[in-house]
Amino acid sequence: MGRFGSLRNFNAFPHAEDHLLQKTFSGAIVSIVGFVIMATLFVHELQYYLTTYTVHQMSVDLKRGETLPIHINMTFPALPCEIVSVDAIDMSGKHEVDLDTNIWKLRLNREGHIIGTEYLSDLVEKEHSHKHDHHDEHHDEHAEKKHEHLFNEDAEKLIKKVKDAMENGEGCRVYGVLDVQRVAGNFHISVHGLNIFVAQQIFEGSSHVNVSHMIDDLSFGPKYPGIHNPLDGTSRILRDTSGTFKYYIKVVPTEYRYLSKEVLPTNQFSVNEYFVPMKPNDKSWPAVYFLYDLSPITVTIKEERRSFLHFLTRLCAVLGGTFAMTGTCSFLLNIPLLISTCLLKCKLILLYDFLGSFFCFCLDWVYVRFRA
Known part of the structure; x- marks a missing residue:
């Protein structure tokens, strides 16, 4: 188990614990829109794969x-x-x-x-x-x-x-x-x-x-x-x-x-x-x-169909690109939330420092008055 456990160090896609993940409303909207786009692109690529195209050739009649x-x-x-x-x-x-x-x-x-x-x-x-x-x-x-x-x-x-x-x-x-x-x-x-x-x-x-x-x-x-x-x-x-x-x-x-x-x-x-x-x-x-x-020239028109490998390549390209774009959009939409969270944390820290300083000042003042 130890030897196989060391393989975890090579994981290029680590996941955070569930309690560390934050789910937002904007992220849900982006995910739904991205899913609809990917489904539409999948249907389009499937139709493109199933339809035939023609190749023209010329020769002597x-x-x-x-x-x-x-x-x-x-x-x-x-x-x-x-x-x-x-x-x-x-x-x-x-x-x-x-x-x-x-x-x-x-x-x-x-x-x-x-x-x-x-x-x-x-x-x-x-x-x-x-x-x-x-x-x-x-x-x-x-x-x-x-x-x-x-x-x-x-x-x-x-x-x-x-x-x-x-x-x-x-x-x-x-x-x-x-x-x-x-x-x-x-x-x-x-x-x-x-x-x-x-x-x-x-x-x-x-x-x-x-x-x-x-x-x-x-x-x-x-x-x-x-x-x-x-x-x-x-x-x-x-x-x-x-x-x-x-x-x-x-x-x-x-x-x-x-x-x-x-x-x-x-x-x-x-x-x-x-x-x-x-x-x-x-x-x-x-x-x-x-x-x-x-x-004197005859034209030959041949129907042909695209290969399955070509279909998979195009499918991975469009679905992967859409997934990457949805991640980018979700990050951009979360920037205001991150900024507001950081500002709130800064305000809380400043307020904590101010209250601590004020409390120390009060203690010093009481101590001085008591000795006097």
């Missing part, structure tokens, strides 16, 4: 022969669904006519409420070009070649139907998925599907075509946590003017790797926007173009 899904959800408040067409042009030079397309149109009234639905698979144009010709001129020539015939009864009915819809303020929502080749190209929404003569009868000139639009969703693949599609929520409204909108998009192949090792292949993109107003002599028709190109 090696994907070949895959398709690129394009999700669209757009509203055209000034164009009836009967005249809206979706055209996809591929710049690879391959004439593929089996492009899977699932596009729908929703008829909207003046207030934007749905009044009808139409499947658009047969209305989506699938075209491929060997050269980067001017898209407006290309579609004018295509429309003229495709519709070189005189008006018939169907055309007259279509003209009347479209004019009635425009007078009623009908709009159109176009949504669905386009599966295109992973090469540069574009898709656009316009009235290019109309016979050029029918379009002239309806609009009385291309300058009266209003391609105002709202983009509710435009993405190039499934969404992953934290993705930001810059065109979502975009609204472009034309008043007393007309023209063509062009969105130049750079698509970046992306892989999102979850903590569970599940891999989600998708794409993110950046965009630049241009508006080309119509000129009096323009022969092209207004449209909304999305011209996309793919980046």
